[in-house]
Amino acid sequence: MTSTEPGSASLRPTRQRRAVRACLAGFDDFRAVPGYKNHVWLAGRGDTEKDIPRGMWRSKDGGTTWKRIAEFDTAESVGFGKASKKSGYPAIYTSARIRGKAAIYRSTDGGTRWVRINDDDHQWAYSGSAITGDPLLYGRVYLTTNGRGIIYGDIIAS
Numbered sequence: 001m002t003s004t005e006p007g008s009a010s011l012r013p014t015r016q017r018r019a020v021r022a023c024l025a026g027f028d029d030f031r032a033v034p035g036y037k038n039h040v041w042l043a044g045r046g047d048t049e050k051d052i053p054r055g056m057w058r059s060k061d062g063g064t065t066w067k068r069i070a071e072f073d074t075a076e077s078v079g080f081g082k083a084s085k086k087s088g089y090p091a092i093y094t095s096a097r098i099r100g101k102a103a104i105y106r107s108t109d110g111g112t113r114w115v116r117i118n119d120d121d122h123q124w125a126y127s128g129s130a131i132t133g134d135p136l137l138y139g140r141v142y143l144t145t146n147g148r149g150i151i152y153g154d155i156i157a158s
Contacts, residue, residue, distance in 0.1 A: 029077040033090060034135070038062035041111075043075035043094060056096065058111055071114055073097040081133015081141065084108040093117075093131050093141045104131070104143065104153075117141065117153065 033039035042057045056075040057066040069075075075096035083090050089110040096105055104118040134140035139155035 028075065029079075029130075031078050031080065033080055035090070041078045041092070042066070043078040043096065045074050045076065056094065056111075069111055071098050073100065077129065077131040077143075079130070079132030079141075080135075082135055082138040084138050091133050091138065093133050093143075095131050095143065104141065106133075106141070122153075 028045055029041075029043040031041050033041065038059070038061050040059045040063055044056075045054045053068070054074040055072040056069040056078065058069065059066050072094075073096075075094050077095045079093045080090040081093060088108070092107040092111055094105050094114075096103070098105065098114065098116075101116070102123070103116045105114045106117045107114050130144040132142050134142070134152075137154075140152055142150055142152045144150055
């Protein structure tokens with residue numbers, strides 16, 4: 001992984017972290033958070049043969065340090081959408097596995113708590129290649145499927 005200083009014309013190597021190796025070995029998704037300088041998220045399947053862990057990580061310092069999101073057994077994609085509150089962190093969406101349950105999850109508090117937002121009748125085959133939230137409409141999520149096109153979902157009014 002490389003980085004650059006503001007105003008620099010070249011990239012310099014940075015220290016490689018386990019989370020970055022997980023992403024490269026079992027690469028799935030690597031995203032910067034819109035509107036939040038140096039906030040980066042990784043979703044990866046890892047590599048058991050190389051002892052590289054799988055799951056999801058976040059960095060708030062441009063990748064210098066990483067925090068593993070403990071809930072995830074594995075994660076295949078991560079994306080961001082409009083925050084639930086005007087001044088809040090963007091909603092985070094992922095196609096992932098938590099406690100053995102593969103599903104689509106959302107966090108509205110910066111990744112502290114995760115809520116499953118689909119059900120067993122709406123799995124759409126493989127949905128891990130891309131996911132993102134709508135930047136203007138809170139609660140709308142877009143995801144790719146395995147040959148079924150792009151699907152979007154909205155929060156159901158209760």
